[in-house]
Amino acid sequence: VQLVESGGGLVQAGGSLRLSCAASGRTSSMYAMGWFRQAPGKERESVATISPSGSITYYADSVKGRFTISRDNAKNTVYLQMNSLKPEDTAVYYCAAGPNPIMQHRTGKVDFWGRGTQVTVSS
Numbered sequence: 001v002q003l004v005e006s007g008g009g010l011v012q013a014g015g016s017l018r019l020s021c022a023a024s025g026r027t028s029s030m031y032a033m034g035w036f037r038q039a040p041g042k043e044r045e046s047v048a049t050i051s052p053s054g055s056i057t058y059y060a061d062s063v064k065g066r067f068t069i070s071r072d073n074a075k076n077t078v079y080l081q082m083n084s085l086k087p088e089d090t091a092v093y094y095c096a097a098g099p100n101p102i103m104q105h106r107t108g109k110v111d112f113w114g115r116g117t118q119v120t121v122s123s
Contacts, residue, residue: 001025001112003095008117011085015121019080021095021114029073032101034058035080036108037091037119044094048080049105058105063089085121092116 007019019035034049048069049058057069066085071078078095095114098104 001028001031001097003097003112003114005093005095005114005117008093008119010120010122013085013087013121013123015085016081016083017085017119019082019093019095019117019119021078021080023076023078023095023097025076028076028097031097031099031111032104033069033071033078034096034098034101034104034110035069035078036094036096037089038094038116039088039091042091044108046105046108047093049101050078051101056101058101082119085119087121087123089119090121091119093119 002024004022035047036044038044050069054071068081094116096110097112098110103109
């Protein structure tokens with residue numbers, strides 16, 4: 001499975017962005033999908049994860065109520081809608097795919113990574 005992110009950019013605090021991740025491969029809909037982020041000098045962290053069917057989602061506490069993950073399996077695409085952005089959301093955001101959504105969200109165990117897209121939130 002190949003993952004290609006898009007939608008990053010520069011936005012002012014309080015603004016919104018929507019990230020997209022296009023997955024190749026007919027089996028991509030069988031995977032849990034998620035978004036991780038890594039800020040300079042910090043470890044990569046899980047932001048949001050969605051189950052293969054889209055019925056179960058997990059979020060980091062820092063983004064609950066502001067970010068929403070969704071997927072369209074017909075388009076092999078997963079989205080991350082980010083609202084009320086804060087400067088501390090600045091990071092490179094990576095799309096990921098793995099077999100188990102709980103393991104993916106809690107431990108970062110994934111099978112595939114995208115190359116990342118930069119999100120910068122100015123104050």
